[in-house]
Amino acid sequence: MSQRMYVCFKCENKVRTLYEWEGEELFCGMCQQENIEKYEATIVYRFFLLLQLVKDCVNKSCDQVFFPERGWIRRLVKFTIYWIRETITHVKRIRAQCAKRRRQRKARREERRQHRKAEARSRAASKWARKEQRKAYKRICKENREWDKVHKAAR
Structure with missing residues (x-):
């Protein structure tokens, strides 16, 4: 009944499921969430940069x-x-x-x-x-x- 365990490339934790992010390496759920948060922060930053430009x-x-x-x-x-x-x-x-x-x-x-x-x-x-x-x-x-x-x- 054992499932295969994978190693996250970023945090090196052993997990059962890995997620792909923008065609890059596979990440665990926690690292995937960090990627999403960074992406959202980048979008917000770009928006305020855009406002700065105008x-x-x-x-x-x-x-x-x-x-x-x-x-x-x-x-x-x-x-x-x-x-x-x-x-x-x-x-x-x-x-x-x-x-x-x-x-x-x-x-x-x-x-x-x-x-x-x-x-x-x-x-x-x-x-x-x-x-x-x-x-x-x-x-x-x-x-x-x-x-x-x-x-x-x-x-």
């Missing part, structure tokens, strides 16, 4: 954010950065305003589309009207020619 936007909404790996990135979420004594107090994410602007842009786009459709219909209608006018003019000319023929023959 600190010239204090109390302003900025719709683009600087990521060290990728440069300036535009996002739908806006950040407003608040500073007290050179430290970040909090970051306000303004989602509602962005959603409102997206809805407004969508409405304007739909309005322009409807306007273009209406213009196309009016152009088609005016084209049809001109066509009908030409038909009527040709018919009148034809009738006039026939009338001239009849009356010239009668003279």
Whole structure:
């Protein structure tokens, strides 16, 4: 009934289960948890580093954010950065305003589309009207020619 025991590469404890972390060596549960905590701490650090890089936007909404790996990135979420004594107090994410602007842009786009459709219909209608006018003019000319023929023959 014995299970095989493995040795963790990091702490050298004997354990029954080893976990893989980002394609690296296999770790025990405790070391795996440490890896996860370090990873989360790195993410938090990067986030505050990112805010440090945009600190010239204090109390302003900025719709683009600087990521060290990728440069300036535009996002739908806006950040407003608040500073007290050179430290970040909090970051306000303004989602509602962005959603409102997206809805407004969508409405304007739909309005322009409807306007273009209406213009196309009016152009088609005016084209049809001109066509009908030409038909009527040709018919009148034809009738006039026939009338001239009849009356010239009668003279």
